Amino acid sequence: MRVNHWADEFLEEDPDDSFVRPYTITHGRTVSARDDLTLITVISTLTAPDGLVDGRGLEPEHRFILDQCRTPCVLAEVAARLNLPVAVAKILIGDLIDAGRVSARPPLAVAVGQRPDISLLQAVRDGLRRL
Amino acid sequence: MDYDDSDRRPAAAAPAPAAVKILIAGGFGVGKTTMVGAVSEVAPLRTEEYLTVAGVGVDDVRGVADKATTTVAMDFGRITVSSGLVVYLFGTPGQERFWFMWNDLVHGALGAVVLADTRRLEGSFGSIDFFESRGIPFVVGVNCFDGYQDRTVPEVREALDLDARVPILMGDLRKRSDSRDLLLALVDHLMADQSVAAG
Numbered sequence: 140m141r142v143n144h145w146a147d148e149f150l151e152e153d154p155d156d157s158f159v160r161p162y163t164i165t166h167g168r169t170v171s172a173r174d175d176l177t178l179i180t181v182i183s184t185l186t187a188p189d190g191l192v193d194g195r196g197l198e199p200e201h202r203f204i205l206d207q208c209r210t211p212c213v214l215a216e217v218a219a220r221l222n223l224p225v226a227v228a229k230i231l232i233g234d235l236i237d238a239g240r241v242s243a244r245p246p247l248a249v250a251v252g253q254r255p256d257i258s259l260l261q262a263v264r265d266g267l268r269r270l
Numbered sequence: 271m272d273y274d275d276s277d278r279r280p281a282a283a284a285p286a287p288a289a290v291k292i293l294i295a296g297g298f299g300v301g302k303t304t305m306v307g308a309v310s311e312v313a314p315l316r317t318e319e320y321l322t323v324a325g326v327g328v329d330d331v332r333g334v335a336d337k338a339t340t341t342v343a344m345d346f347g348r349i350t351v352s353s354g355l356v357v358y359l360f361g362t363p364g365q366e367r368f369w370f371m372w373n374d375l376v377h378g379a380l381g382a383v384v385l386a387d388t389r390r391l392e393g394s395f396g397s398i399d400f401f402e403s404r405g406i407p408f409v410v411g412v413n414c415f416d417g418y419q420d421r422t423v424p425e426v427r428e429a430l431d432l433d434a435r436v437p438i439l440m441g442d443l444r445k446r447s448d449s450r451d452l453l454l455a456l457v458d459h460l461m462a463d464q465s466v467a468a469g
Contacts, residue, residue, distance in 0.1 A: 177374050178375065179378075180289075181289050184281040185278035185281065186278060186280070187278060192281060209281040210282055211282055211287060219315035219317040224318050224319055224341070225317055226320055244286045244288070244289075246288070246290065247289065247290050254463060255380055257461065262352055263351055263355070263357055263380070264457045266352055266355070267450055267454050267457065270309060270349065
């Protein structure tokens with residue numbers, strides 16, 4: 140016979156709480172104050188002059204991002220690895236940019252109606268041919 | 271102790287690479303994630319976004335729009351083409367109506383690959399209309415499992431009402447070489463476009 144433990148009730152709670160939780164992490168913010176972050180903005184962790192990554196005063200998710208972006212990584216990948224929606228990742232990364240803990244490199248955006256640089260296309264082509 | 275931002279240095283030894291984006295579009299179940307997986311150097315990653323959608327049955331008398339939030343997921347992968355350049359492949363959500371709300375998804379893309387299944391070509395109409403109306407260059411890939419082709423390229427072109435300049439390729443998207451050839455066709459198409467513009 141299985142004896143129910145008092146805590147079982149919590150374990151059996153609907154695990155699909157993914158909608159509420161992300162905005163708990165952001166302290167209720169649902170929209171990033173920054174509008175310059177895109178899916179493929181490259182995020183790079185910055186170190187203090189002593190060479191250490193400074194995670195003091197940050198949420199665990201912020202520290203996860205700092206750890207992940209020691210090797211530069213795009214925003215969409217940060218969101219995927221954290222299992223958080225893009226909007227939430229933008230807020231957290233925005234916090235880190237404001238705090239000077241990461242840098243952001245905008246993508247080589249191609250404006251509609253404009254053609255990308257021919258040397259960029261050549262580099263993409265050469266890389267694909269090696270696949 | 272606090273530091274000025276200017277005192278901080280990148281943790282990585284190499285500078286951050288530049289990133290570009292190619293969209294992989296087409297109807298539901300046409301093979302978008304298959305293609306991303308075939309060429310990506312990592313297993314396809316999944317991410318999602320919340321989009322606010324105007325609800326149906328809006329009460330016009332009060333003038334208050336009924337809004338609902340929907341979650342849209344997409345798979346993506348990456349190809350590092352050089353130490354300074356990474357190509358990201360984004361499999362777009364099946365329903366094009368979401369793309370209009372998700373500007374970040376299509377904004378700044380080099381171009382797109384529209385995948386088609388000859389048994390349900392109509393599944394690709396929405397993607398083609400979208401890219402044509404936005405002026406985003408694209409190529410069409412017809413997914414032929416095990417080389418099975420029940421339509422010719424001219425037949426597909428006619429059925430999809432495609433401009434003669436839009437490349438159409440047949441291939442098995444599970445094969446890295448076939449999926450890569452589609453991406454190469456897109457890059458060649460972009461380069462040809464440029465030489466026309468320059469000439």
